[in-house]
């Protein structure tokens with residue numbers, strides 16, 4: 318394929334999104350790259366960090382050219398109010414959503430092959446009156462996908478989540494046999510298409526301690542997880558019996574698997590982030606486009622300090638490039 322075309326969204330303007338973008342784009346990257354965000358904000362943040370870079374406004378998105386270190390092509394989308402690094406401004410919440418909508422439309426129109434997102438502050442978007450639980454759910458809605466799967470990946474683990482951004486008390490009711498079956502199919506198909514794995518092995522974690530201890534510590538394994546697995550096996554999708562989550566990551570079954578499916582956000586992600594925070598990537602499986610993201614949040618306290626690492630953004634851009642080549 319010709320050079321993959323990547324669009325990066327600039328994220329929460331008061332956070333470290335602009336920092337990690339100007340830092341990451343100092344590197345040589347083999348792709349066409351444009352940033353959707355406020356060009357003046359990026360210029361100011363680069364100055365604060367002492368990074369000399371050429372910020373070029375790009376009027377026609379399809380004219381995005383090959384990336385050159387320290388040159389940033391920007392699809393200028395102005396902030397709506399002042400930006401003070403580290404201080405959230407509710408008046409800019411709508412700007413953040415506009416950057417997501419613009420990137421999604423461009424990807425939908427085939428102008429870009431992949432969207433890479435810098436972090437947003439979910440709370441300020443909600444405080445502004447816009448319901449928002451995450452990029453994953455936003456892009457699923459935008460592309461009208463009933464089911465998508467959040468996958469985080471690094472050198473050591475690939476962890477998919479059966480549920481994403483919801484209160485812990487709502488988790489058991491959000492896990493259903495049909496829902497799991499759809500997720501198994503999405504994971505299976507995506508690992509074949511995006512990662513070239515012929516028959517992906519999915520290690521499924523139990524929801525309850527000791528995977529329910531034969532029904533004595535919770536019934537979800539018997540009533541929901543195992544019946545969903547039976548359907549998967551009948552479709553030639555390789556899914557394990559529910560593994561006790563506390564040891565799954567160090568067990569042979571976990572180590573041999575291509576992907577571990579955790580039942581909820583904080584069951585899987587602390588393990589993955591402990592193993593590789595700063596170098597992990599968040600990928601949304603099941604969208605009609607490629608979408609990757611950083612493994613971290615807005616880290617407001619680090620904005621404009623120069624201390625935010627661009628490692629995860631570089632990994633997310635690289636992952637998008639690899640996926641784009643696999644899909645070509």
Ligand SMILES: NC(=O)C1=CN([C@@H]2O[C@H](COP(=O)(O)OP(=O)(O)OC[C@H]3O[C@@H](n4cnc5c(N)ncnc54)[C@H](O)[C@@H]3O)[C@@H](O)[C@H]2O)C=CC1
Pocket residue numbers: 333337434435436437438439440452610611612613614615616617618619624625626627
């Ligand atoms: N992809 C996204 O849009 C994500 C957004 N968030 C949002 O970010 C906000 C803050 O979330 P937190 O839980 O505080 O997580 P956080 O990732 O912003 O911060 C956690 C810790 O990691 C450090 N850290 C984060 N990124 C770093 C980097 N690039 N280099 C060096 N250190 C870094 C921070 O200083 C802090 O100590 C929340 O609103 C959350 O919803 C969180 C995760 C992902």
Ligand SMILES: NCC(=O)COP(=O)(O)O
Pocket residue numbers: 450451452453454586599610
């Ligand atoms: N912990 C992952 C996270 O919060 C990022 O989610 P999303 O915004 O990529 O959906």
